[in-house]
Amino acid sequence: QVQLQESGPGLVKPSETLSLTCAVSGGFISHYSWSWIRQPPGKGLEWIGYIYNTGSTNYNPSLRSRVAMSVDTSKNQFSLKLSSVIAADTAVYYCAREILYGGISFFDHWGQGTLVAVS
C-alpha cells in the first residue's frame, strides 16, 4: 500500500522560506505526478502545484512566483519550497499522488498532512 509522509518545520518566520518533503513508501515515485495541496485552518483546499518524476512542474498561478518543487527519485521523495511566507500561508500542507486511470486523473493517495504556522 502506497503511503506518503510529509516532514518539515512546523513554524516558519515571516519572509523566510517554508520547506517540506514528502517521502513515498510502498511504491515507486516514477510514472506518477505528485502534488502539494494546502488547507488554511477552517478553510478549503488549495492546489499548490505538481511535479512529475522527470522534474517537470506546473504551479498554481497565484503562487507561482514563490513556489519551487523538486524530486529525488533515488530517495523516493519530493519537496516543496515556498518563499517569502506571510501569515496567510499558515495551513496544513498535504502531499498527494495523482493517478491516471481509465482516462481520468485524480488524487488517490494523500499524506496525513503537516501544519505549518507562519509567525
Add this chain to the structure above:
Amino acid sequence: SSELTQDPAVSVALGQTVRITCQGDSLRTYYANWYQQKPGQAPVLVIYGKNNRPSGIPDRLSGSSSGNTASLTITGAQAEDEAAYYCSSRDSSGNRWVFGGGTKLTVL
C-alpha cells in the same frame, strides 16, 4: 476565489437522500472528483470520473454530471457520512487543479 462553487453547508436526516452540487465552467470539459474529509483527517477520494467508487467506498455514494454541474448523491445517509465534501477538477485550461470551497454535510 474558487472556480468551482459549492454550497457551504447541507443537512440530511438519517437514512434520507442528499445531493451535494458543484458548479463550474471546467465541468463542461472535465469530470469532477469528490473527496470526503472528516475533522483532523486528510481528504479521501470517494468518487472519480463519471461515477466510479474506489475500493471500500459504499455504493450509497454516487456521482453524476450535467452541463456545468456535478453532483454527489448519498442515498440513505448514515452518521459516518457526516463530513466535508470537496469537488475537484482540472481547470478550463487543463493545466492546473481547482477545488470547490467544500460542503459541510450534517446528518441529523
